[in-house]
Amino acid sequence: MIDLRSDTVTRPTAAMRRAMAEAEVGDDVYGEDPAVTALEERVAGMFGHEAALFTPTGSMANVLAVRGVVEPGQEVLCEERAHIARAELGAHGAIGGVTMRTWQSADGRVPLERVQDLFAPDLGVYFVATAAVSVENTHNFAGGTVVPIEELRGLRAWADEVGTAVHVDGARLWNAHVATGTPLEQYGACADVLAVCLSKGLGAPVGSLVVGRSELVAEARVRRKRMGGGMRQAGVLAAAGLHALDHHVERLADDHVHARLLAEACGVDPESVDTNIVVVPHDDAPGYVAAAAEAGVRISAVGPRTVRLVTHLDVDRAAADEAAAVLSKLA
Numbered sequence: 001m002i003d004l005r006s007d008t009v010t011r012p013t014a015a016m017r018r019a020m021a022e023a024e025v026g027d028d029v030y031g032e033d034p035a036v037t038a039l040e041e042r043v044a045g046m047f048g049h050e051a052a053l054f055t056p057t058g059s060m061a062n063v064l065a066v067r068g069v070v071e072p073g074q075e076v077l078c079e080e081r082a083h084i085a086r087a088e089l090g091a092h093g094a095i096g097g098v099t100m101r102t103w104q105s106a107d108g109r110v111p112l113e114r115v116q117d118l119f120a121p122d123l124g125v126y127f128v129a130t131a132a133v134s135v136e137n138t139h140n141f142a143g144g145t146v147v148p149i150e151e152l153r154g155l156r157a158w159a160d161e162v163g164t165a166v167h168v169d170g171a172r173l174w175n176a177h178v179a180t181g182t183p184l185e186q187y188g189a190c191a192d193v194l195a196v197c198l199s200k201g202l203g204a205p206v207g208s209l210v211v212g213r214s215e216l217v218a219e220a221r222v223r224r225k226r227m228g229g230g231m232r233q234a235g236v237l238a239a240a241g242l243h244a245l246d247h248h249v250e251r252l253a254d255d256h257v258h259a260r261l262l263a264e265a266c267g268v269d270p271e272s273v274d275t276n277i278v279v280v281p282h283d284d285a286p287g288y289v290a291a292a293a294e295a296g297v298r299i300s301a302v303g304p305r306t307v308r309l310v311t312h313l314d315v316d317r318a319a320a321d322e323a324a325a326v327l328s329k330l331a
């Protein structure tokens, strides 16, 4: 079976497992796990921010990140297919007391005029006040699309003018970085707070981080514990993340090549594929998924007429070629 359902399905490599086994650990709730601390400091530095917090999942990182800039009873604006809106089971409302309104864009981008139209200043007792705008980069359900740095800079400048925060759901910001060559620090400079994942294309088994100001991260640390996310000898997991940062960032370029190859096989313009996700329109998505599975390729339906393929660390060129052959026959 070639598994293209998600880049979360990767298994830790032998070298990553060795790094995990050799990790120096301590009780991280006491702040005594050297590997966790090293990972947090390293990732904060990569984005040019003061601090970072290790979390078990990207969803928890997003909940803590958004809550860091939005108070209960306030709203965050996001694209309608954003992971925070669709795929976190309402956590921002259920846990954070945060409401959302959404804009639509074909490619998950951030049309500034649309955001400006939605924006609600805090006028007191009538409208819900907009406290943050969330950007997903790359945008998962739009097909791994990159939000260009120029667009983020425009958003940042406007957000500063009106006094609203910018949250970046950067589960796959590494992919955007590798695809465009934009330094991570430049993405960091456009955000008040970011959530980034080690467990997607980077191939770690577990782990994400909230990145931001020291004070915001300190509050997030308290809230993480309140949610039951205070982990003890988490250094074995942080070591996997550190290993991934050392060895699995630049190779994301291979995943991007493989994604274009698969796009072509599925009749999707490869030029429209920015990174490692291919979204394929199909009249009968569940039927297509079942037929592909029968032929040895696992893909997923993300809507009744939308199929998604994701390339990753555990799909090499030979596997990508094989999957392409299977899918082009089905197409």
Ligand SMILES: *Cc1c(COP(=O)(O)O)cnc(C)c1O
Residues within 6 Å of the ligand: 056, 057, 058, 059, 060, 062, 083, 084, 136, 138, 139, 140, 169, 171, 172, 197, 199, 200, 208
């Ligand atoms: C995967 C993902 C997350 C986090 O998901 P978890 O499964 O909770 O780690 C957040 N945002 C985006 C865009 C994602 O694709």
